[in-house]
Amino acid sequence: MARTENRAAWGFLAPWVVGFLLFTAGPMLVSLWLSLTNYDMLKPPVFVGADNYRELFTDPKVATALYNTLFFTVLHVPLQIALGLALASLLRRAGRAGGFFRTVLYLPVMTPPVALAALFLLLLNGQTGAINEVLGWFGFTGPNWTTDPMWVKPGLVLMSLWTVGGTAVIYLAALTRVPPELYEAARLDGASPWRQFRHVTLPMISGTVYFTVIVNTIASLQVFTEAYVMFYGNSETAAGRDDTALFYVIYLFQQAFGSLRMGYASALAWMLFLVIAVITVVQVRVSRRLVHYEGEPR
Amino acid sequence: MRVGGAVRAGVLAVVAAGVVGCGGLGASVEDRPDVLTTMGFGLPDEHATARVSVYRGKYPGIDLRITEGAFDEQQFLSAVASGEPPDLVYADRLKLGSYAARGAVEPIDDCLRSRGVQLSDYRAAAVRQVSYGGRVYGVPEFATVRVLIINNGPVLAEGIDPARVSTTDWSALAEQAGKLAVREGGRFRRIGFDPKLPDSLPLWAKANGVELIDADGRARLDDPAVVEALRFTADLVKAQGGWASFKAFRDSFDEFGAGNQYATGQLAVMPMESFYLNTLAANSPDVDVTIAPFTDRRGAPTTELGGQAWAIPKGARHPEHACDFLATMTAKDTWVTAANARRDALARQGRPYGGTFTANRAADEAIFATVYAPQGNRILDQGVPIVLGLQEKAFALPPSPAGGDLVRAWQSAATRVLTGSQTPEEALRQAQREADQAVDRIVGR
Numbered sequence: 088m089a090r091t092e093n094r095a096a097w098g099f100l101a102p103w104v105v106g107f108l109l110f111t112a113g114p115m116l117v118s119l120w121l122s123l124t125n126y127d128m129l130k131p132p133v134f135v136g137a138d139n140y141r142e143l144f145t146d147p148k149v150a151t152a153l154y155n156t157l158f159f160t161v162l163h164v165p166l167q168i169a170l171g172l173a174l175a176s177l178l179r180r181a182g183r184a185g186g187f188f189r190t191v192l193y194l195p196v197m198t199p200p201v202a203l204a205a206l207f208l209l210l211l212n213g214q215t216g217a218i219n220e221v222l223g224w225f226g227f228t229g230p231n232w233t234t235d236p237m238w239v240k241p242g243l244v245l246m247s248l249w250t251v252g253g254t255a256v257i258y259l260a261a262l263t264r265v266p267p268e269l270y271e272a273a274r275l276d277g278a279s280p281w282r283q284f285r286h287v288t289l290p291m292i293s294g295t296v297y298f299t300v301i302v303n304t305i306a307s308l309q310v311f312t313e314a315y316v317m318f319y320g321n322s323e324t325a326a327g328r329d330d331t332a333l334f335y336v337i338y339l340f341q342q343a344f345g346s347l348r349m350g351y352a353s354a355l356a357w358m359l360f361l362v363i364a365v366i367t368v369v370q371v372r373v374s375r376r377l378v379h380y381e382g383e384p385r
Numbered sequence: 386m387r388v389g390g391a392v393r394a395g396v397l398a399v400v401a402a403g404v405v406g407c408g409g410l411g412a413s414v415e416d417r418p419d420v421l422t423t424m425g426f427g428l429p430d431e432h433a434t435a436r437v438s439v440y441r442g443k444y445p446g447i448d449l450r451i452t453e454g455a456f457d458e459q460q461f462l463s464a465v466a467s468g469e470p471p472d473l474v475y476a477d478r479l480k481l482g483s484y485a486a487r488g489a490v491e492p493i494d495d496c497l498r499s500r501g502v503q504l505s506d507y508r509a510a511a512v513r514q515v516s517y518g519g520r521v522y523g524v525p526e527f528a529t530v531r532v533l534i535i536n537n538g539p540v541l542a543e544g545i546d547p548a549r550v551s552t553t554d555w556s557a558l559a560e561q562a563g564k565l566a567v568r569e570g571g572r573f574r575r576i577g578f579d580p581k582l583p584d585s586l587p588l589w590a591k592a593n594g595v596e597l598i599d600a601d602g603r604a605r606l607d608d609p610a611v612v613e614a615l616r617f618t619a620d621l622v623k624a625q626g627g628w629a630s631f632k633a634f635r636d637s638f639d640e641f642g643a644g645n646q647y648a649t650g651q652l653a654v655m656p657m658e659s660f661y662l663n664t665l666a667a668n669s670p671d672v673d674v675t676i677a678p679f680t681d682r683r684g685a686p687t688t689e690l691g692g693q694a695w696a697i698p699k700g701a702r703h704p705e706h707a708c709d710f711l712a713t714m715t716a717k718d719t720w721v722t723a724a725n726a727r728r729d730a731l732a733r734q735g736r737p738y739g740g741t742f743t744a745n746r747a748a749d750e751a752i753f754a755t756v757y758a759p760q761g762n763r764i765l766d767q768g769v770p771i772v773l774g775l776q777e778k779a780f781a782l783p784p785s786p787a788g789g790d791l792v793r794a795w796q797s798a799a800t801r802v803l804t805g806s807q808t809p810e811e812a813l814r815q816a817q818r819e820a821d822q823a824v825d826r827i828v829g830r
Contacts, residue, residue, distance in 0.1 A: 125826075128466035129487050129699075213633040214572050228571055233636070235629035236804050329800040344459040346790055346823065347487070 122353035132350065139354035149355070151330050152338040153362070155240060159334065160307035162244040167303050168296065171254030178259050189259065192252035204316035207246040208233060218245075233317070236331040243314055243332065247307075254299050261295035262288070293378045301370055308363050311336040335359055415469075420448045421706045424464070425456030425475035425693075432527075432741060435726035440713045447706055458789075461698070465489050470698035472707040478514035478525060478694045479792070482602060482784020485517035486827055490696040492520040496708035502715070510690040510781035511744035517602075517784045523694030524715045525744030530688040530775045531581075531588060531656045532768065534665070535675040539565060539575060539653045547675040550654055552592060553684045555617050559624065565653040566625035573634035576646075577625055579655040580618040583799030588656065588689050589614040591780055592681040597795060602785035602828075604820035606795055606813045615809040619802045628803040640664075647672045658691065659775075662768040663739040670737070676768040678775055690779035692744055720748035724756040737762040740769050742776065749776065790823030 097104075122139055124132035143149050174192060181188050198206075210217050213231030222229040232242030265288060273283045289296070311334065318332045319341070339359070343352035415422055428434050428451065441449060456476045464470045474490070484490045497504065504512050507525055515523035535547045543564045552558060558578065565577030580589065587597050595610040605611065622631050638646040641664055646652035648669040656679050665672060678686035695711040697704050713719055720743055728738040740757045743749055753773060759766045785791050798816035801807040807815070 127487060127827075128462050129489050208636070212637050214630060215634070215637040231629035231633045234632040236806065329797060329804050329806065331804075341793075344462070345793065346787075346826075347462065348826070 118353040118356055121350050122357050124350045126349040127347040128349055129347070135350065139351045140358075142351065143354060143358055148330065148333065148338055149358075152333050152335040155331065155333055156308055156310065156335040158240050159244060159247075159310055160304060162241070163247050163307045163310075164300060164303045166244065166248060167251055167254055168299060170248060170251045171299070172258050172296075174251065174255035175258035175262055178255065179262050189256060193256055194252070196250045196253040198249070200312040201316050203246070203249060204313040207242075207249075207313070208317050211242050211246070213238075236329060239318075239331040243310075243317075246313060247310075254303070257295060257299060258292065261292040265291040290379045294380050297370075297374045297378045301367060304366060304370065305363055308359065308366070309336050310334050311340070315340070414450075415702060417448070418703070419446055420450060421473070421703055421710060422450045422452065422471040423473045423475060423710075424452055424461055424471040425454070426451055426473075427453040427455070431726035431730045432723045435723040436714050436719050439719045439722055440710055443713055444706075444709060447709075449710070456693075462489060465698050465700060468700055470700045472697070472701045472703045473710060474696050474698050475526075475693055476696065478511065478523065478692055479782070479784075479788055481515050481523050481694055481696060481788075482517045483786055483788040483827075484696070485520075485522040485784065486602075486786030488699055490522050490698055491701070491704065492522055493524070493697055493708065493711075494521050496697070496704070497521060497524070497712070500708060500712035502712050506717070506747040507744050508690065508746055508776060508779070510779050511692065511694075513783060514690070514781045515694050515696075515784075517786075523696040524711045525692060525694045526715060527692040528742050528744040528776060528779075529658045529660055529691045530742075530772055530779050531585070531679055532659055532662070532688070532771055532775065533654060533677040533679055534647065534657050534661070535654045535677060536647050536650065536652060537673040537675055539650055543653075548677075550675075551677065551680055551684075552656070553680045553682060555682065559617075559621060562621050562654075563624055568626050568630075571630075573626060573630055573651075575650060576631065576634065576652045577654070578621060579631075579635065579652060580621050581656055582618050582622065582803060583796040585656060585689075586611075586615060586618070586795055586799050587782055588679065588687070589618050591687055591689070592679070594681070596780070596782060598782045598785050598791060600783055602783060602787075603824055604785075604791050604794065604817055606798065606820060607810075607817040612809045612813055615799055615802055615813065619799070619809065622803060623805075628805075632803075641668065643668045645669060645672075647674055659742065659768070659772045662764055662772070663737075666739055666762050666764040666768075667736045670762055670764065672764070674764060676764070676771050678771055686775055686778050688775045688779045690744075690776075690781045715743075715745060715748075717745060717748040717751055720745060721751050721756060724752040728756055737765055739765045740772075742772060746776075749773070785824065786827040787820070787823035791820045794819040794823070 121132060123134060123136060125135050125138075126132035178185055178188055178192070195203075211232035213219060213229065213234060216229075216232070218232070219229030230238040232238050232245070269287045269291070270283055273287050278286065314332045314334055315337050319337055335355070336359070339352050339355040342348045342355060414420060426433070428437065437449070437451070441447075452471070456474070458476075458480070461470075461474055461476070476484075481490065485492075502524065504521065508528065511525035511528060512521070515521055515525055533550070533552065535550050537547050540547050540550060545561055545564065550558075550561060562578035565575065567573070567575040567577075582589075590597050590608075590611045593610045593614040595605060595608050597605060597611065599605050619628075622628055625631060634651070638651060639649075640646065645665070645668060646655075647665060662676065665674065679688050681687045695714065697707045697711075701707055720741065724741040727741060731738045737760050738757065739762075741749075741752050743752075753769075757769065759769075794816040795813075797819075798807075798812035801812045801815075802809050
């Protein structure tokens with residue numbers, strides 16, 4: 088019986104396993120091999136050993152791209168988490184209108200990234216954009232978000248918050264699962280709203296926060312579409328663009344399909360894989376002390 | 386029983402997926418002997434549709450399949466690499482040298498000879514762009530040049546005679562740009578002179594006596610004359626208010642609408658591609674502009690020639706059909722047919738026809754002798770003779786095996802100077818290093 092069930096399980100898993108081997112594991116192995124070669128797609132790959140990996144450490148653009156990507160991640164992830172949590176808390180108090188607000192908040196997540204990028208190029212324009220117009224009502228002179236090297240990355244972070252609704256909806260689900268009697272007990276003990284949040288809400292949703300931190304961090308380290316469309320997508324946008332928005336995956340793409348350096352681009356991809364793996368391992372380690380799962384002893 | 390059924394279903398699903406996935410591996414329509422496929426070409430107007438009709442009329446047995454859309458380098462190279470290239474590719478001439486060096490396109494000297502295509506009919510600059518290593522890899526199509534478009538209203542309002550605006554005397558130009566720029570409360574209201582950096586750096590360098598690429602396809606970016614040209618143009622921008630505001634304001638222009646930068650007075654002077662004259666003439670025919678040639682520092686008209694070319698990719702299944710197609714599409718009579726069709730179509734819409742400018746000199750002579758006639762549109766009546774005159778004087782950078790990398794290197798360098806992060810010397814020294822590395826990677830030391 089157990090053997091039959093085993094076979095059934097493999098039967099159900101087979102499509103995924105085949106897909107994984109063909110479309111994920113296989114290409115990863117090929118890319119590992121290519122990272123040890125010079126390959127321009129038109130001539131056969133030439134084995135060059137670790138040359139591509141050595142070049143990673145001497146290519147100044149790799150350092151620039153890594154810095155830009157980490158800068159974006161460090162700003163984007165905490166803001167996404169904090170704003171998502173704040174919006175979820177508000178949604179929880181929305182009562183019967185909650186469904187409406189949940190929908191409205193989630194709608195931007197469904198906007199295609201290319202359309203979003205085109206829209207924000209207009210909104211963020213430092214001379215004529217709506218964002219600076221609104222800042223002007225309050226007496227602030229907004230910066231040139233899309234053209235001033237100092238403000239390009241903050242502008243992209245601002246744009247990335249457009250999709251905060253997705254995180255907020257996840258938090259809302261977590262918040263509704265916190266038992267109300269815990270708040271009642273805390274209130275009886277005289278806990279202020281902040282202490283209730285700090286000592287009841289946060290520990291109870293720490294598993295969800297941990298999940299969103301991991302997912303947002305990995306996504307941020309691979310940021311590409313919006314910045315590429317806004318700043319590097321065609322000759323018109325690419326002209327007049329320095330490296331302030333050159334994120335790691337954009338540089339990888341340029342090396343692969345602009346300079347046809349598939350070997351070097353593969354080495355860049357493995358380097359990014361390593362960086363993400365290290366950051367994720369650190370996050371997992373830290374989470375052991377901070378994340379509480381219901382039913383687990385602390 | 387149910388479990389066994391599930392196993393069978395799973396296996397069937399995998400097999401079905403495999404069969405569906407492999408469906409593309411068999412003989413495809415593109416393998417048929419009477420099919421001809423293109424990439425990077427579209428049918429936006431009569432210049433394209435009328436010429437395609439000529440081809441279809443001449444070769445009715447060929448099933449021409451045009452995959453419409455702009456040229457996509459990644460798509461093209463992936464197709465060549467996978468052995469599934471189109472029969473023809475339509476791409477910017479600047480890119481051809483790089484594709485030729487990498488073996489992605491085939492030489493077409495024999496094809497041109499067998500179809501009687503005379504390259505001597507073509508403008509030398511255009512032929513230079515499609516030649517690499519002594520062989521020809523493409524047939525040039527359209528030809529664009531850059532001209533100065535001067536917005537008379539703002540220029541006259543500042544007490545400057547539009548006839549005296551020129552790129553010959555750089556110190557006078559800097560003075561005029563400063564007078565013409567308008568800023569209020571930290572925001573631009575008008576750009577005085579836009580040098581069109583970084584994409585026009587080759588033009589400014591040429592005006593200062595040097596080309597950015599030498600005859601061997603290597604970059605000459607750290608040449609003192611290039612440094613001087615970049616410093617001058619970057620300073621022009623800086624003096625008018627700095628790059629960040631300048632570019633943000635320029636990005637906000639409604640360039641192809643009735644409220645374009647000339648109609649709204651947001652711009653005084655700019656060197657611009659010649660196709661823009663048609664846009665201005667159609668969308669804001671009453672705008673008061675002066676068209677003048679871009680001049681070098683000795684006062685001689687100079688301009689950079691641009692445009693696309695047809696080429697036959699490596700591994701194309703139907704090179705003979707492809708050869709017939711490119712010879713037909715670029716023949717003098719085909720161009721004249723297309724020009725007539727375009728003129729008539731515009732007339733039906735009540736819009737002026739501003740000529741058809743090709744790299745084929747013989748075609749242009751026929752078009753401007755028999756098809757084009759001045760129609761009282763001030764912009765075109767001024768601009769067309771100037772553009773025609775410039776066609777012969779235009780230069781083109783030699784093809785380079787690392788053309789795309791070189792363009793990226795000098796554009797990034799110009800931007801670093803514009804944003805103030807490097808001096809012109811530092812930026813161009815770095816760009817030269819990057820460009821040398823790119824060429825070395827392809828052709829070796």
